Amino acid sequence: MNTSSPVRLTISDLSKTYGTGSAANEVLRGITFDVHVGEFVCLVGPSGAGKTTLLRCLTRLMPSTTGQVLLDGEKLTGPSSKISIVFQEYTRSLMPWMTAEKNVALALTNRKLPRTEVRRLSREALASVGLAGSETKYPWQMSGGMQQRVAIARALITEPEVLVMDEPFASIDAQTRLELEDLTLELQRSRNMTVMLVTHDIDEAVYLSDRIVVLSKNPATVQEIVNVDLGAERDQFTTRESHRFGELRSHVLGLIRHSQEVAKAKVQQL
Ligand SMILES: Nc1ncnc2c1ncn2[C@@H]1O[C@H](COP(=O)(O)OP(=O)(O)OP(=O)(O)O)[C@@H](O)[C@H]1O
Numbered sequence: 001m002n003t004s005s006p007v008r009l010t011i012s013d014l015s016k017t018y019g020t021g022s023a024a025n026e027v028l029r030g031i032t033f034d035v036h037v038g039e040f041v042c043l044v045g046p047s048g049a050g051k052t053t054l055l056r057c058l059t060r061l062m063p064s065t066t067g068q069v070l071l072d073g074e075k076l077t078g079p080s081s082k083i084s085i086v087f088q089e090y091t092r093s094l095m096p097w098m099t100a101e102k103n104v105a106l107a108l109t110n111r112k113l114p115r116t117e118v119r120r121l122s123r124e125a126l127a128s129v130g131l132a133g134s135e136t137k138y139p140w141q142m143s144g145g146m147q148q149r150v151a152i153a154r155a156l157i158t159e160p161e162v163l164v165m166d167e168p169f170a171s172i173d174a175q176t177r178l179e180l181e182d183l184t185l186e187l188q189r190s191r192n193m194t195v196m197l198v199t200h201d202i203d204e205a206v207y208l209s210d211r212i213v214v215l216s217k218n219p220a221t222v223q224e225i226v227n228v229d230l231g232a233e234r235d236q237f238t239t240r241e242s243h244r245f246g247e248l249r250s251h252v253l254g255l256i257r258h259s260q261e262v263a264k265a266k267v268q269q270l
């Protein structure tokens with residue numbers, strides 16, 4: 001991807017304040033950035049900065065206080081079938097009484113497709129995340145990594161233009177995490193999907209991203225948008241060991257540390 005491809009999402013002046021009066025908590029202020037077709041953008045920022053709030057507002061699961069979001073130039077007024085979301089807590093996002101295949105098929109409920117077609121698409125989606133043969137397993141018969149693959153399959157079955165992921169690999173063991181990162185990159189590249197992913201892990205953000213949006217805290221603003229000039233081909237060994245990778249990691253870490261200190265100083269002034 002390069003930033004000369006068309007703009008898929010335009011996020012302008014997004015603000016969110018929870019509560020009113022003395023209970024008002026301004027979480028987001030003036031968040032503005034574009035995401036291009038086929039671009040992989042990671043959102044990072046201090047803990048509690050408002051990353052999940054931003055994802056909820058920009059997918060219109062929740063209204064923002066000000067600002068607007070355009071998808072392919074059209075104003076988003078509510079959740080769109082062109083956007084799929086994968087949440088962090090796969091244990092809560094899958095139905096324990098449904099098999100992998102049925103969990104994936106849930107995303108097609110509103111499409112009124114023949115049962116055989118739903119079955120075919122569900123199996124295809126599971127195969128695309130490496131779960132062929134696990135169609136009849138229940139969530140409790142699968143590892144955390146497998147459950148998260150089911151959640152990803154469910155997000156992909158509707159062929160979204162945009163895949164939004166909120167710390168999708170946070171509670172997954174290190175080895176599986178690397179596999180899922182590569183799977184996500186592979187799926188994103190092969191479908192030319194636009195991906196927005198929130199992570200706490202700066203190395204993960206640098207490894208996956210074309211650009212990283214670094215948020216500050218109290219309220220969250222866009223502190224910097226870092227261009228990750230590591231090329232399109234990524235490899236868990238060579239990319240992570242490169243000199244440029246280390247430079248980018250240090251730069252992003254420095255930005256987050258700085259905004260943490262600023263946020264702390266603000267709280268102390270209150
Ligand atoms: N539904 C809600 N109602 C009121 N306040 C909320 C709500 N959701 C989040 N907040 C507040 O908004 C702020 C940001 O929360 P949010 O979960 O968006 O941050 P985050 O960056 O995703 O945090 P984390 O790094 O822990 O995932 C917090 O102060 C939180 O208490």
Ligand SMILES: [Mg+2]
Nearest residue numbers: 051052053166
């Ligand atoms: Mg969060």
